[in-house]
Amino acid sequence: MHTSILRMYRIIYVSLLMVSAGAYSAYGQDTTATDTTATVVEKKIELDSTQTLSEKLTQLFTQFYNDSLNAGLCFEIAQEYMMLGRNAYALRYLETSLRHDPTNMDVVYAKGDLLLAMGKRKSAYQAYLQIMRDFKGEAYVEKIGSRFASPYKITQVTNNSYNDILPSFSPDGSKILFQSDRSGNWDIYSMTLSQGEGSIVKLTNDPEADENASYSPDGRYIVFTSTREDKSVKKYKPREIYYMDNLGKSVKKVTTSYGADNWSPSFVDTSTIVFASDRADFSPHPFWEKSSSLYTIEKSGSFLFKIFHHDSATSRTDPRIDLTGRKILYANNKNGHYDLYMGDMEGEIDGTNLTDSKGNDIQPHMAKNGLFITFSSNRDGNYEIYKMQTDGKDVTRITYDDGDDLFPQFAPDGNRILFCSGRSGNFQIYLASLDDTVKPSVSDVIAALEKKISSASDN
Template sequence: MSHVHVPALASFLLAAGAAFGQAPIVGDIEGKEFRPFPIAVTELRLAPGAEAHKSAAQQLVKIVRADLELTGAFKVLDPKSFIDTDGLTQSTVRFPDWLNVGAAGLAKAQLKDEGSKLVVELHGFEVASAKEGLTKTVSGSKDDVRGLGHALADEIYRYFTGEPGVFRTRIAFVRKVQGEKHVFVTGIDGQGGGQVTKGGGLNLLPSFAPDGKSLVFTSYRLDNPDLYELALGDGSLKRVSSRPGLNTGGRISPDGGKIALTLSQDGNSEIYLLDRGGGLLKRLTSSWGIDTSPAWSPDGANIAFVSSRAGNPQLYVMGSSGGEPKRLTFQGTYNQTPAYSPRGTHLAFTARDERNVFDIFVLDLRTQKVARVTQDQGNNEEPSFAPNGRMLVFSTTRSGARQLVVSNLDGTKQTVITTGGEHSSPSWGPFVK
């Protein structure tokens, strides 16, 4: 596969902003003509009585700047260039000073101490038009400064892009721990969270439920690769499917009522449909090849999957109740791990190129055009979309041990979010409600 950037990807992202009901200020944030939106994020002012929270204020600004930079949509300006002597409101901001440092957007805030909470008065401005369009009060526990910082970044992101931010969402993944493999959950910056599976053995292929309250994953804890569901609130564990052979790649339907997975109970690996409790509803595929890696479309109408029925692994799609599959990929001889975009118009997947290297690609299901996200950066596999469709998380070997990367969709901004150990099989969770 050659390295191709597809302009159609840009129109998909621009349309996504309109779908969330707000015209974006940043505009088209992907494509050959895009340049990251320059934004100034000033230090938080401390309101009277909040002087003891100087360290928290500094941490909040650091988190917000890092979050915005992570997306690739923003260029966060160096605060050393700021002449920040103005106030918080439109009438007191000296917009020419901010134009002079190259800012197109401006975020300013004040921190207050209100008992058990920290409260931030947040303001966002379009510098060229001298317009204040964002005025928001955001509060959080004094024990969760990181969560408050992510909430502030979400508000700034929404104002400038017209879409919800994903900074409070979570990513599940597998990490190798002392010869075992366990499921972990972390923030999208690689901070917070921790190990969620217990006991020995191999725990693989985690996937969030649509409400984010639980995970399904495959575990060898009883020797057979069985499917389990783990409640993230109380840690309770339920074995969903323990049929002979494989019970892998479980994905819960968008309505939360069904699970698509791979079973090999009849001797061959095929896609099946279970109810949420594990009862068998239907066998969806029947071929001599191996069928695996089911992925639900956001509306629940279709399931993409991988099949070797044509001789090597390729992507296919079928109705969620079965039927004749349609082949989706024709380039390359090894395509796998499909993941739908939140709007259902694109599939991210892993493909092996002519050098036997695995990379991330995105298929436009409307035009059948393919865009390459990674190249010459080791092996890159197992993509999962952010819930707003703007970013991907995937695993990489670019630095040796397998780590997780968060990337924008054209691959121009990629950030490794984990360090140490081996990390794989990321699943990006839904929006926080």
């Protein structure tokens, strides 16, 4: 990944702690308990002294005394262990069931699900691949495919050897803005969607970094951040906010922050800009460790207003204000990771937590109709694009790829989501069509699984 992309990951610094329910000394072996009730023996099964069998397991093992080669019975025992959260024993009985009947794809599927839950991704993908290559694979294509392939048509918008990131739509949806390092540093570009990359126009041409561009609601102006006034040789430079006309002319500076960093600007209306800044944190820490707050300012540089006066030592970022101007959507790491919140512009404390997932939920964008939110999250591993209702309900995963998918934005019609992805090695721009669903084929799922297996591990 291009080193300068790291600055775009300002808010993606929270490392996930993988919490395991038990310790495993070897594949399928639990070293934290001696559950001899689950040991397959010919004549006798002894109850261990630390864990008792459930009533259902007691019944199943009573049958098992006289029918230890019954594959279906082994599967039932495994399912009961899974319900109890005793995964190592569940896996043991799934494998025993498959030794007696290796053709039962329901058991193979359950094994794949269990391995995935245990963090053994490579083995899980191999189990799913076994199913898809079986003559019964067609019956599982939707169930397995929904985990590894997007149900929506995804089109690549830019295709080159550079990095194109942070795309945003024009108000009429005909053009996009994005930043690219194709000239050796970050500059702002525009492109007409219907005409493709041949219509790309370079809007800024400065030796420093121009980033975070988006249009005003009337399409006349473009707001962006830049380090253009910092001529030092520092690796990380604080950004100020600027705006220009939609042709890249008449650049005007909005903020003067004296070393503070500013990012994620967007127009609230034709004159007001909302943004995130660490200007209230005077600690000596590097900027990626500082707390940040949300502000509005007139594009003239006047009337700076801090949202949520009763600040806490957390970082709020990625602000978006709804069309009414009364609600603000943003990301906050007050719980140790980033969740999405919806609050009142006039409020003094944080709003309602909409996501509360185990991962980082970041970079939210609200549909123009105010009904849906799209965002990026690493709740399932790497960063993918999701959609949900504005109350946090009905979360739908949009993308499925090993590369990080970031900075999503709804089209004005609400039927498409623009985003950038590192799936091809460098970052490019893609478009997901929400009104164009596709059902993956067996070959599509096999290809996706083979790709995942090549890079996955059981660690």
